[in-house]
Amino acid sequence: MxxxxxxxxxxxxxxxxxxxxxxxxxxxxxxxxxxxxxxxxxxxxxxxxxxxxxxxxxxxxxxxxxxxxxxxxxxxxxxxxxxxxxxxxxxxxxxxxxxxxxxxxxxxxxxGLPLDSIFNRLNVKKNKIEKNFKSLMYDRYNFNMPKSKIDKNKIxxxxxxxxxxxxxxxxxxxxxxxxxxxxxxxxxxxxxxxxFPSSSYADYPDxxxxxxxxxxxxxxxxxxxxxxxxxxxxxxxxxxxxxENEREKLKFLFVSGEFTGIQNFIYTITSKIAMKSLRGRSFYLELFIEHIIDEILEALNLSRVNLVYSAGSQFYMLLPNVPETVKVLEEYKSIINDFLLKELGTSVYYEISYTGTSIEELGNGLSQGIKKENKLKGILKRNFNETSRKKLNRYSQEQLEGIFDENSALNEIHSDTKECVICKKTEKEDILIKNSQKESNGNLEVCNSCKNYIKLGKDISKSFHLQDKRVFFVEENCSEDSDKLKFPKYPKGSVEINFKSFQTVEEAEKESDKFYRFYSINSDYLGKGNSRNIKVGNYNVKSKNKKNSLVEFEELVKKAKGIERLAVLRADIDNLGTLFRTGFEDKEYISKSGEKEPYKFVRFSKTVVLSRYLSDFFKRAINLILERKSLIVEKNELFKEYCNVITERIEESKEERNIVLVYSGGDDVFAIGTWNDIIEFSVDLRTAFKEFSSDRVTLSAGIGFFDENYPIFQMAQKTGELEKLAKSYNEGKSGKSAKDAVTLFGMNKHSKINHIYKWADFIEKVLNEKYRYLKSVISLKENKKTDKETDTDKVFVGKTKWFGLMKLIRSQFEKNDDGKVDIARFAYSLARITYDKKNKKQEKNYLDLKRQLFEWIKNEEDAKQLLTAINILIYEYREKNKELK
Known part of the structure; x- marks a missing residue:
């Protein structure tokens, strides 16, 4: 070098x-x-x-x-x-x-001024909230949340x-x-x-x-x-x-790289050993991108200081605009896609794009006293357009010939083959038998790839639970026909992936010479060897049946409260593209000289900081949220306690959520868990992100509920549809803010009602008001004197009666008239609820319940919220295999 x-x-x-x-x-x-x-x-x-x-x-x-x-x-x-x-x-x-x-x-x-939060200057959702950081120290076991500014507060x-x-x-x-x-x-x-800030005397030291x-x-x-x-x-x-300051020369390349087709690769599997395979496939691509980043940088004698942003399936880098850079980028793109075609077929494709830029443009008019335009938006737009253009011509002529030639190595058909039970790919029968996985329902015959994804899923699970050790995913040189998971090197060769754990840095250093490269997971490794420290959202609840193993669906679902159902959460940030392109424009900003300066705070450095903030939150803070640990030493402003309204855990126990984080990157989340924990975690995630982003940035989510045997691909697809519904909520409605919403249960295209809410309404109106109230006054279990768990002061309302009330409430949304609930039928249904007239507290609860329900059904939004609350309540008491209509 x-x-x-x-x-x-x-x-x-x-x-x-x-x-x-x-x-x-x-x-x-x-x-x-x-x-x-x-x-x-x-x-x-x-x-x-x-x-x-x-x-x-x-x-x-x-x-x-x-x-x-x-x-x-x-x-x-x-x-x-x-x-x-x-x-x-x-x-x-x-x-x-x-x-x-x-x-x-x-x-x-x-x-001594503290660092301002980068969100203070964002214009996407403008408010008067301004925060800064009170502590300078980084702590891997806590997350430093910005706090409201205090006048003359200094470090x-x-x-x-x-x-x-x-x-x-x-x-x-x-x-x-x-x-x-x-x-x-x-x-x-x-x-x-x-x-802490670089420049404490800057206009906004963020x-x-x-x-x-x-x-x-x-x-x-x-x-x-x-x-x-x-x-x-x-x-x-x-x-x-x-x-001379010749700042117009195009000395830089702004580079983006990404995988496309990842959903087809990750989710197209059966439910056999689903969680391990799902988590392994997801992490394989996450680690693959990290490998690509380092291969490119090392080929150019550079380091990760040139990496602007990395999350999941994509990255951005700032590289020198020289022929060698273009040569490395294009040659390695071809090598990667040759590898992907051989190993994964056409399901996953890698694209890389770049655009030239200058000191003047990166500095957004560096030589100008007053910034007259948003030049950074031009860089991002050119790069996006180039990526879109390239995706229309994915493969080279040679690669296309291999794809369409039935006699090519890509289309080779082996004799004596069977299908892998997980991915359905054909494989030699002797390989399938050798890779058999022992499960409760017998041996499952899997291909080499799925065997390795299962192992990788187990390993990424261990990386979370072995927090007292140094854990690494190491790359070691191997032959191209190695049956382990591999990555292609640049300019030639392959490396295979292995999981290692060490008690101390010194132990790791003794073996470091054997490794081509190694990745330290969620720790700050500082030792010999070609190492990288990377952050990974790797939280998971481990199996009690197998030591340090990732829990599977059939075990996970039994941890649910009430009905045995899994839930899938898909969430991501709203308007992310707008944040990066125009988030720091301020049309109303007036400088000290009295002039309008809308582009004064449009700087590449702020975009870089914003990228890191988001990555930190979704890769580091998210693990702490799921563990239900403190997000900062001081008391949080919004995040005073974790959501516990359904599960009712003993707060002192700090019991973890029954969830597996399948993927969490720079802006989005995919998680599977028990239905009750997923609902509560979604509230925790949104509340923490609201505090972290000073309520300037929002996220939307879909939560789907499924039987343990439901196909993974359809779980992902249907929950994705719910997420899209949340993102389109209030879109185009005058006076209504769009997105910042959550959709639950399912989507009925033929109904006027779907369980979709702004987050604030779902948290405060559905959970904390209606659900909490119903839970306090009624019981779905009939009162029995011998039943010690029954609260005899509560009113027993059987599930049959609730179904009748729910049908009446839904009817108001289906009618074409004024949408009013049939009050007489509703009153008749309530009158049929029986209670112990000798129990004055129970009588009071009944009368209060009747009054409250009548009040709520008169208003369409209250009635819809009540319907959702009843759905959640019935899930809590529902028996297995009894479907909720």
Whole structure:
């Protein structure tokens, strides 16, 4: 690897460390000098070996650069000039005047200001809520939620001092083990520096220190590699980046990569060993994308500082606009699709697209005093259009010939074959027999692929339950005919995936040389070897029948309260594309000079921060929500307690949800669990996300209810339809806000009523008002003196009577007249409910119930909410195999 490129990435990640040193009270010098002095004094960075890095730290600031140029301390081709301009690009402002003023302000009064939430500036759902982060510390066992702003709230020096001590410890470890690499340093900074601002004197300090230096390093590496293409590799960086500022050159490629067809691959399986196969297939593609990212970056001598966003089946990167980049991207795309055709057929396809961009465009008019347009929207639009165009021509001529040639290797038919019981693919009978899976209903014969997906499903389950150990998914070189799960390397070869767990870092290091690459799951591994730290939403309730194994449907459904039903939750963020394209435009913003500046806050750095926030929530916070653990040390504002209205767990027990998280990425969730836990988890998820996003961003969801033997594909499809219904709720209705909704049970196309609600109505009106009330006054079990569990003060209302009342309520939505419930028939039905007249509390409950039901059925929305509440209540008391009509 190019040593100058390595030093450039490390220097760009460390160049602003003086800000932390100053805020910790260790030095009062200008931050560029304070940072260099600290690293040298503490012996964290060898001065002779890393002279170029010290230059980047000392001379990235405009005034130092001016002074330096007078004294000619730097060579004209010093990398410090690149970091100087990369800093401008990442900031989205030209720092010459900005920093002069800012340094004065920073010294005076704003150095301790906390990090603002990135959601404060979003315009999608505007409100007056503004939040910031009160704590600087990252904790993998808690999630740092932003809290409402308090005037003059500042971060104390001692908190920055704690951050500095941890950084010192990690830097010393990297020095001692000789593992100071851009990859390891990036992981260290992500762990320590995401909860305080890069620039505390900015108009809105909502870009973290980590996000700023990471983007600076990404931009700097692209500039360096672009410039290295020049003849004889001779360039005057001083002129290029400090004097002339030729910012219109297309030095960058904004790159996107994604899998398509993933639903057909993941969900088209039978219900045999469904959960393990489902989870394994989902995680296989999740890990595949991570592998692709690293193969591309390593082929270009880059690190994950160039990764902008990664979630599930797609990613975005900032890469140098050089022929080698295009060559690697196109060649590897062909290699991947050859591999997919051989292993998975045409069910999954990989596409990659890229568009050239410049410093000026990435900086959204970097040279302009006032931003006059949203240039970043243009980058995203060009990339989207290119992706759409390419998807119309998926395969090369050679690949198409292989697909349609009945005699090609892709269409080879073996003799003596049978179908795999899971995926229905034909396989040699002896392979199926060898792979037989022992289950309660006999041996299940499966193909090699399904055998491996089942194992991977078990392994990802273990990765959650072995939290006291270091868990890795490792890649090891293998032959192309290996029968394990594989990924294609670039430019040739294959690696197979294996699961490993170690008690300590030292144990992992002893084996690291054997691995091609290894991925540390939800931990901050810092050791030798080609390692990556990745976050995965991997929560699952494990089987009690098999040690550390993933629970299957037939066991999971028995954990349900009342009726034995599974539920599927599908949820994702509303208007995500709009968030990224125009979320930071503010048509009403007036600058201090009195001019309108609608694009002042449109900056690439803010989009990068928003991406990381969403990824953090759906990959890290979601595990804690499912575990029912604290989301921050302090009390939350909205999230005071977990939803417990149906299950009624003992709160002190902190009993976990009976759910398996099949997939959770940068913006969406797919989970399967008991019907009662899925409902409560959906409320927890929405409440936590509302607090996290300052109620600026919403999500919509569908919740489907199914028998354990229902086909997986139809579970996913039908729940997806419910989610779409929620996303279209109130669409086009004047004065009504669209989306931000949930749909339950099922969709009846021939009925005027579907169980669809805005989240607030479902939580407050359906669950906390009507369902909670019904549960407090009625019982679906007949009162018996010998039954200790029966509350004798409650009114017994049998399921038959409820069905009659529900039919009357539904009738109001089916009629073509005024839609009023037949009051006389409704009153007659209520009158037939019997109660113990000697029990005064029961009599009071009956009279109150009758009054309350009459009040609710007079209003259409109340009546619909009542119907949903009754449905949930009957599920709670329903016996197995008794269908609810």
């Amino acid at each position: 190019d040593e100058k490129l390595i030093n450039l990435q490390i220097g760009a990640l460390l160049y602003d460390i003086g800000k932390i040193v100053r805020r910790a009270g260790v030095s009062s010098k200008r931050h560029s000098i304070a940072g260099a002095d600290y690293l040298e004094k503490e012996g964290l960075l060898d001065v002779e070996k890393y002279k170029e890095i010290y230059d980047m730290i000392k001379y990235h600031y405009n005034e130092e650069m001016e002074e330096n140029n007078k004294l000619n301390k730097l060579d004209d081709n010093s990398l410090a000039y690149i970091v100087y301009e990369a800093d401008n690009t990442a900031s989205g402002v030209d720092r010459i005047e900005y920093d002069k003023e800012g340094e004065k302000i920073e010294v005076a009064e704003t150095e 104390e020096n001692v908190e920055y001092l704690n951050v500095l001590k941890q950084l010192k410890k990690d830097l010393a470890k990297m020095k001692d083990k000789d593992i100071l690499t851009p990859e390891n340093l990036n992981s260290v900074l992500e762990k320590n520096c995401i909860y 870009v973290s220190y980590y996000d700023h230096v990471k983007l600076t390093a990404a931009a700097a590496s692209c500039m360096y590699l672009y410039d290295s293409e020049k003849e004889n590799n001779k360039i005057n960086y001083k002129d290029e980046y400090f004097k």
